[in-house]
Amino acid sequence: MPNIASALKDEITRLARKELRASTDTLKKAVATYRSEIAALKRRVDQLERQQKRTTKVVARAVPAEQPRDDGQLRWRASGFAQHRKRLGLSAHEAGTLLGVSPLTVYKWESGQARPRAQYLPAIAQFRSLGKREAARRLEELAA
Missing domain, CATH: 1.10.260.40 (lambda repressor-like DNA-binding domains)
Structure with a gap:
């Protein structure tokens, strides 16, 4: 027959593990959610950067860049x-x-x-x- 001290110690250890598992499960779920949100945000940033580059190229072709003139010609702003x-x-x-x-x-x-x-x-x-x-x-x- 086990002694009362070891039985009490085993029961306390079991309950502590159970409590830790319950508290860490919510944290694990939160971490997984945050990671997926971060990945989605990174994809969105990449998409917006590509779109911005395309828009810059289109605008550069549509509106000719102003050429600096040193020969006394009239400028426009x-x-x-x-x-x-x-x-x-x-x-x-x-x-x-x-x-x-x-x-x-x-x-x-x-x-x-x-x-x-x-x-x-x-x-x-x-x-x-x-x-x-x-x-x-x-x-x-x-x-x-």
Whole structure:
């Protein structure tokens, strides 16, 4: 017959293992879930990076890169044009009237969807040199 101390020790060990197994099973399940989520996120990141590379290539082909010019030719920057128009307090329609183009053309220039043709660059350079009063005066002249 086993002695009471060894029986008590065996029972305590069995119960401790049972409790540890119960607590570690939930942790094992959580770890497995986290690993699968991490793997899914890695796949998603890879997919988005590939998509971004394809989009960059398409945009690079669609909009030609601006070439630096050192020979005194006129330069174009869509954001600068939009800022100046807003600084003058002009609508796209009014700016288009001053430049001899449609308001839609002005919007496309400002959004970067299109670049002005070379024939409009001198007019745009002159537009960039206008102040508020001069722009208002020219608009009145064109309206009359």
